Amino acid sequence: MRHPPPVAVTCSGGAPWRAVQALLAALAAAAVAAWASAWLADGHPSAAAAFLAAFAAGLLAWRLAALRPLALRWDGAEWSADGAPCAAEVSIDLGRWLLLRLTPAEGGTRWLALGAREAGSRIHLLRAALYCAAAPTASSPPASPSRPAP
Structure with a gap:
């Protein structure tokens, strides 16, 4: 042989890999924020909390995943x-x-x-x-x- x-x-990895990492972090943060807000508000999740958590986590992940x-x-x-x-x-x-x-x-x-x-x-x-x-x-x-x- x-x-x-x-x-x-x-x-x-380039920008696409960096974007995938940021998207995964944003989705995870949104899920946790929606769950936590639903738990605190008797089953009614807050879309604003999920959006803010997703935005903050995605931004942080983008910065940390520098090339x-x-x-x-x-x-x-x-x-x-x-x-x-x-x-x-x-x-x-x-x-x-x-x-x-x-x-x-x-x-x-x-x-x-x-x-x-x-x-x-x-x-x-x-x-x-x-x-x-x-x-x-x-x-x-x-x-x-x-x-x-x-």
Whole structure:
């Protein structure tokens, strides 16, 4: 089996990813505010409270989700994010947009959105590296059976 070629991209997710994060925060805040106002007002939720909470949470999330470029690199053997070794796996692949889960060697998780516009022509090499690097090789040990033999 051939190994995928080295590839490097600098990505930040762009404005669409930032908007998704802000929208999710706004929806969550609106739901909590509507529930709290209904609980306090004998079952009658306040649309104004939900709107204000959604607006404030969406604005805060937009500001906190500032674009932070990240250099993702596959050198042919391992992944690195901003020079630190990590594991990379595809969580969502929509063709022109990927959501990657990066797990640094020191622990934790970072989510990275990457669009074809940001990656340019390297999106195909990146996708090949992501999928081929995750595939088992002939030298990999076989998976253990899920149940013991009788």
